[in-house]
Amino acid sequence: MSDDQDEIILAELDDEELTLQMHDDLYDGLKEEIEESVHILLGRGWMPYEVLTKALVEGMRIVGIDFRDGILFVPEVLLAANAMKAGMFILKPLLAETGAPRMGRMVIGTVKGDIHDIGKNLVTMMMEGAGFEVKDLGINNPVDNYLEALVAEDADILGMSALLTTTMPYMKVVIDTMIEKGMRDDYVVMVGGAPLNEEFAKAVGADAYCRDAAVAVETAKAFMLKKHNSVSA
Amino acid sequence: MSEKVTKLLKSQGWILADGATGTNLFNMGLEAGEAPEMWNDQHPDRIAALYKSAVDAGSDLFLTNSFGGNASRLKLHNAQKRVFQLNRIAAEIGREVADRTDRTVIVAGSMGPTGEIMLPIGTLSHAGAVEMFHEQAEGLKEGGADVLWVETLSAREEYLAAAEGIALAGMSWCGTMSFDTAGRTMMGLTSRDMVGMVQAIKHRPMAFGANCGVGASDLLRTLLGFAEAEPQLPVIAKGNAGVPKYVDGHIHYDGTPDLMADYAVLARDCGATIIGGCCGTMAEHLTKMRAALENTPMGPKPALDEIVKRIGPFSSEFDGTTEGGPERRERRGRRR
Numbered sequence: 242m243s244d245d246q247d248e249i250i251l252a253e254l255d256d257e258e259l260t261l262q263m264h265d266d267l268y269d270g271l272k273e274e275i276e277e278s279v280h281i282l283l284g285r286g287w288m289p290y291e292v293l294t295k296a297l298v299e300g301m302r303i304v305g306i307d308f309r310d311g312i313l314f315v316p317e318v319l320l321a322a323n324a325m326k327a328g329m330f331i332l333k334p335l336l337a338e339t340g341a342p343r344m345g346r347m348v349i350g351t352v353k354g355d356i357h358d359i360g361k362n363l364v365t366m367m368m369e370g371a372g373f374e375v376k377d378l379g380i381n382n383p384v385d386n387y388l389e390a391l392v393a394e395d396a397d398i399l400g401m402s403a404l405l406t407t408t409m410p411y412m413k414v415v416i417d418t419m420i421e422k423g424m425r426d427d428y429v430v431m432v433g434g435a436p437l438n439e440e441f442a443k444a445v446g447a448d449a450y451c452r453d454a455a456v457a458v459e460t461a462k463a464f465m466l467k468k469h470n471s472v473s474a
Numbered sequence: 475m476s477e478k479v480t481k482l483l484k485s486q487g488w489i490l491a492d493g494a495t496g497t498n499l500f501n502m503g504l505e506a507g508e509a510p511e512m513w514n515d516q517h518p519d520r521i522a523a524l525y526k527s528a529v530d531a532g533s534d535l536f537l538t539n540s541f542g543g544n545a546s547r548l549k550l551h552n553a554q555k556r557v558f559q560l561n562r563i564a565a566e567i568g569r570e571v572a573d574r575t576d577r578t579v580i581v582a583g584s585m586g587p588t589g590e591i592m593l594p595i596g597t598l599s600h601a602g603a604v605e606m607f608h609e610q611a612e613g614l615k616e617g618g619a620d621v622l623w624v625e626t627l628s629a630r631e632e633y634l635a636a637a638e639g640i641a642l643a644g645m646s647w648c649g650t651m652s653f654d655t656a657g658r659t660m661m662g663l664t665s666r667d668m669v670g671m672v673q674a675i676k677h678r679p680m681a682f683g684a685n686c687g688v689g690a691s692d693l694l695r696t697l698l699g700f701a702e703a704e705p706q707l708p709v710i711a712k713g714n715a716g717v718p719k720y721v722d723g724h725i726h727y728d729g730t731p732d733l734m735a736d737y738a739v740l741a742r743d744c745g746a747t748i749i750g751g752c753c754g755t756m757a758e759h760l761t762k763m764r765a766a767l768e769n770t771p772m773g774p775k776p777a778l779d780e781i782v783k784r785i786g787p788f789s790s791e792f793d794g795t796t797e798g799g800p801e802r803r804e805r806r807g808r809r810r
Contacts, residue, residue: 269805310800313802353507407500
């Protein structure tokens with residue numbers, strides 16, 4: 242067992258070992274180790290997009306599963322997301338240069354009247370962790386904020402959050418306005434927040450209810466896949 | 475002041491706390507997005523009516539309308555400079571209502587979370603949090619609160635900061651957390667963790683427990699977790715009246731007064747001695763809860779399946795206090 246305590250030399254691991262080690266290091270929220278590993282893989286000639294998907298996004302997917310299953314909690318997830326972000330910071334300019342495919346773009350915000358943001362922030366971090374670009378509108382958003390940002394950001398997904406039973410009906414106002422303006426079908430609408438449920442999401446006309454940040458990521462990925470397939474078909 | 479709590483626990487054996495604040499205020503016309511604390515100043519009559527409705531329904535203790543009255547929350551309404559004043563008024567109105575009642579009624583100064591995540595994961599420092607809780611505590615003390623009441627917390631660090639801030643104001647306090655994520659708090663604390671944490675605090679609360687969370691069933695399971703850890707302090711139970719449902723464009727909590735009465739009796743059987751409701755709990759629930767507590771003899775601790783049968787299902791299979799729950803995955807090893 243004492244050998245197991247030995248320092249890991251990341252640069253000595255082969256590609257496969259290193260990728261697995263990065264999944265572990267994300268799980269443990271080790272930011273500096275993630276940065277080092279990203280540099281090593283790039284130095285070995287990996288495409289930035291490969292580093293992103295095989296090492297970082299896959300690692301965060303595992304974190305997401307254990308968060309969903311009540312094994313990891315907010316502190317661990319925030320640490321993992323922070324480590325992921327540090328890796329992403331290195332990759333971002335390189336991804337743009339190499340013309341890597343886009344994972345998807347999301348506009349997110351807490352609805353009008355509601356000032357709670359921990360859940361929304363968590364979704365933002367997990368979505369970024371999954372490689373999505375996220376425009377966070379913050380708290381207390383009237384319908385116009387959402388609609389303007391969707392257009393300005395050329396977004397694929399709208400995410401709305403509410404923690405209060407008194408504010409969640411506002412989601413319907415936003416969706417009804419989108420229908421009125423003929424833009425509802427251009428976006429996937431996902432909703433979440435402690436008092437919501439599946440029935441509510443259906444009742445207000447959302448595409449999906451996401452019970453937590455991990456589900457939000459999986460749902461968004463599934464929708465993006467569907468979208469890509471329908472475009473290429 | 476706080477001896478009232480001890481005395482009443484001794485003479486009556488239990489204390490009936492109050493129900494919802496937010497749900498009731500919305501029914502009185504509070505708009506979503508408005509800070510309820512502003513009403514202390516703008517509509518003191520409505521706040522007095524809220525307190526009185528709990529007292530009239532039989533509550534021995536009620537919480538002041540100051541849940542979001544810390545600098546961090548009030549800043550969202552650009553009222554961070556009014557912390558002391560809004561808290562003082564919240565307690566003053568309570569003091570008046572309590573003193574006009576011909577039995578002992580305890581005014582508990584409500585203090586909710588800062589809404590910030592603390593260092594090292596978040597940005598709020600320990601000193602910053604202590605200062606916020608201290609400031610709020612001073613306002614509630616000045617207004618005449620009998621005891622301070624920290625509630626709906628999820629982080630250990632924040633609970634400890636609250637204890638320190640309250641110690642600086644020289645007040646007694648009670649403190650509850652919200653167990654809403656797979657039977658734990660959002661930050662991952664189990665019921666057993668909380669007992670250990672509370673008992674190691676220098677300025678210990680006079681009672682601790684659980685409030686809000688998911689539904690009454692989950693809350694009872696949390697109480698069993700407390701009991702298992704053999705706490706040396708009185709236990710508080712303030713559960714929601716069921717879970718919110720969306721019916722015809724309105725939100726409605728599905729816990730009936732009869733269900734909450736059964737919950738109150740079960741909470742006592744699970745070891746709680748300070749019992750009340752949280753979101754969705756109205757005066758009619760409290761009346762039935764009081765009657766049930768008065769007319770039902772103590773029973774044995776219920777088993778988990780008994781709770782499910784009488785109150786409803788749990789939101790998760792495990793709550794982190796028993797063997798067999800999900801565990802962290804095996805790492806390749808050498809880091810930790």
